[in-house]
């Protein structure tokens with residue numbers, strides 16, 4: 001059955017059904033076992049033109065079905081974020097002979113295979129030589145999505161190509177941000193503690209100074225448009241209303257998107273966004289006009305003591321996962337002198353679930369985040385238990401009071417306070 005040029009979900013599912021039925025019949029006639037993920041499965045299909053035709057039809061329709069079922073934005077988000085890890089991980093496994101190191105009757109956790117994307121743009125008519133948008137290329141006109149793709153492919157994608165060299169030269173890099181694949185690719189030869197963020201602050205390569213940091217800020221502000229990452233989970237994950245006319249310090253708050261969401265829902269709360277001074281102009285541009293007196297910006301380096309004393313909450317969204325333990329502890333200890341007895345430290349970050357608990361797409365996201373943290377920072381994602389251990393290591397008096405997770409999601413709100 002010829003596939004239409006613009007298939008729908010149902011057409012693809014029907015094509016997969018029909019071609020899988022043909023394929024299994026052909027295999028059975030040739031007395032060849034069906035493919036399987038188990039380690040005694042045949043490595044190849046039989047060389048038979050009919051089998052070849054059927055299985056390519058299944059694979060092509062499955063690729064399109066995957067694309068359409070994610071939808072344009074999530075497809076682009078996933079391609080730019082996760083696809084690069086497939087080839088990087090394959091290279092790491094190959095270079096370090098992991099295939100030989102795992103015994104055939106042992107176990108392995110590596111299962112995801114990269115998929116190449118297409119249907120970004122289409123030809124107007126066959127042989128017309130004119131290109132038109134598809135829904136996917138049209139979705140990529142969003143500046144925030146472009147920033148996300150740019151950061152993931154241009155910053156992190158290039159770094160992935162240096163992962164093998166980084167592991168050979170630095171090993172785990174002693175948790176230093178300047179002993180990473182990102183360092184080899186973007187700023188080789190700098191001090192061990194000179195990391196991606198130092199580079200963003202200094203960078204003037206390929207554009208006006210600060211363009212790369214601004215792009216990173218835009219990319220971060222795109223994150224909450226993803227399923228399970230929406231602001232509502234941060235807003236519902238904590239009793240923000242209990243802070244009344246309180247003050248929230250959004251540490252490493254980038255261009256202020258999280259604070260704006262909190263201040264919009266809780267009109268009596270005031271937020272102070274702290275980040276590099278270079279982000280202030282973009283913060284000002286994106287701040288809604290009616291928020292000027294409630295969401296303000298303060299240049300602050302979180303490796304110095306927290307200057308805002310006695311805030312109700314010190315919010316760290318996607319901050320700690322960028323740092324190895326020794327740095328995380330330093331960041332936390334810089335908050336403690338500023339805290340009053342009832343202040344909270346609110347961590348919004350990945351809370352790694354046990355393997356197999358969340359659906360594959362979510363699990364792939366956690367693995368991708370974990371790998372991206374290693375590539376860029378020599379850091380990693382943490383489980384609930386690891387968060388509890390970390391805060392205790394920073395200060396014996398600190399405890400995790402509550403963890404709220406979105407349904408089927410992996411990004412939690414971890415509330416920490418004095419015992």
Ligand SMILES: C[S@@+](CC[C@H](N)C(=O)[O-])C[C@H]1O[C@@H](n2cnc3c(N)ncnc32)[C@H](O)[C@@H]1O
Pocket residue numbers: 197220221223251252253254255258274275276300301302303316317318319322
């Ligand atoms: C992964 S982003 C998270 C941004 C924002 N909290 C969010 O979740 O969208 C990490 C942020 O930490 C900021 N950052 C990195 N090092 C910092 C430092 N030493 N002091 C203050 N901010 C820093 C970066 O500029 C960036 O905005």
